[in-house]
Amino acid sequence: MTPALSVLDLVPVRTDQTTADAVAASRSLAKVADELGYTRYWVAEHHNMPAVAATNPPVLIATLAAATERIRVGSGGVMLPNHEPLVIAEQFALLEAAFPGRIDLGIGRAPGTDMLTRYVLRGGATAAADEAVAKFPQYVEDVATLMHPDGVEMAVGGRREPLRATPRAASVPTIWLLGSSDYSARLAAARGLPYVFAHHFAGQGTAEALDLYRSTFQPSEANPEPRTFLTVNAAVAETAEEARRLALPQAQAMVALRTGGRLAAQLLVEDAEEVELPPQHQHLAETMLQRWVVDEPGAARERIEKLAAEYGVDEVMVHPVAGAHVATPSGSSPAREATLRLLTA
Known part of the structure; x- marks a missing residue:
């Protein structure tokens, strides 16, 4: 069975791009995914990285949802310990109000950044950052409750006051828990939430995490059955040789x-081909490329179908890692767009 396809975008920044160029390229990529019938389009949260422009998922989601018509747009994910739950609840409840039925809130527990940025995000309090990670299960619950139309009531000054993310919510975003270990698998199962393992990043432990999630899942009103999908890195071109060339910059970055x-x-691409990696690093690059979907269209589609069958999922989220050649217009990413097109051809 052919799985549904979705897109993960870290909004990569090339050496020939400004931040504005990278965002423009991602906006164009989202439009292509929308036109081709991809199910969802998620953006990540990373900070203080010259190679990545996805620093603020809610802002990017608003930009991409406004540029598209039907595709679900969401976070893959918001790193919740970096933020107060009410802030995230308000941001995503407002996005859901603006684009009803099209917003996903994927939540992660990792900081997604270096220690300096984590320190600054938490107001210079290291203890507060550590406490936020420890309180992750409660933070997830707080976000869900605050986005619910009923919100909560809190006792303040001897009176009970209502608190909700938006004044009159008609619908709420779908919450997904994300992870690269078994922690979020256990939590998602216990809370009856959808779950995604970071297969594109970890590469190992996927089967074990999904089995743990499915075997311990506790049904909830919103999710009577376990719900998950697979994430994979992909570069697809007319030939396997060209696909490998296009994947080289991402492999070196990883x-x-x-x-x-x-x-x-x-x-x-041409600059990456001039780089000579030490033998041990070259071996690491080769190992990663073997786990990715890097091939010509027919073989790439077959590989994705086999992966979906192997892990028992009916949806695969593709992270298009195809790089760009010299003289590519700076505000575009034609090889990433081609990866999406060739997978659905």
């Missing part, structure tokens, strides 16, 4: 991330 190097702006 090697830098995994080995403590500097995550600089993403290289253009």
Whole structure:
């Protein structure tokens, strides 16, 4: 069975791009996904990284939802310990009011940033940041409750006062828990929430996490059955050789991330081909490329179908990692768009 397809976008920034260029390229990519019938389009939260412009999911979601017509737009994800629950509840409740039935709130527990940014986001209080991680289950509950049309009532000064994210909510975003370990799998199962394991990033432990989630799932009113999908990195081109060339800049960036190097702006394909990695780093790059979907269209589609069957999912979220050649217009990402088009051709 052919799985439904969705898109994960970290809003990559190339060496030839400004932040404005990167956002323009992602806006164009979202339009392509919308036109092709992709199910959802999620953006990440990362801070203080020259290679990534996805620093503020709610702002990006508003931009992308306004530029599209039917596709669901959401976060993959909001790193909840970085924020107060009421702020996230208000942001996503307002997005849902503006684009009813089209908003997903994917929530993660990791900071998604370096220690300095985490320190600043929490007002310079390291203890507060650590406490926010410890309180993650309660924060998830707080966000869900505050977005509900009934909201909550709190005792203040001897009186009970109502508190809700929006004054008259008619619908609420779908909450998903995200993770790369079994922590969020257990929490999502216990709360009866949809869950996504970061297969595109972790690459290992996916089957175990999904099995744990499914086997311990407690039905909820909104979700009587476990609900999940698979995330994969993909670069698709007319030939497997070209697909591999296009994936090279992302592979080198991930090697830098995994080995403590500097995550600089993403290289253009021709510049990446000039880089000589040490043998151990080259082996790491090859291992990652083998886990990704990097191929010509027919083989790529077959690989995605096999992955969906292997993990028992009916939806696959593609993270298009195809880079750009020299002289590519700076406000576009034609190889990422081609990956989406070729997977549905």
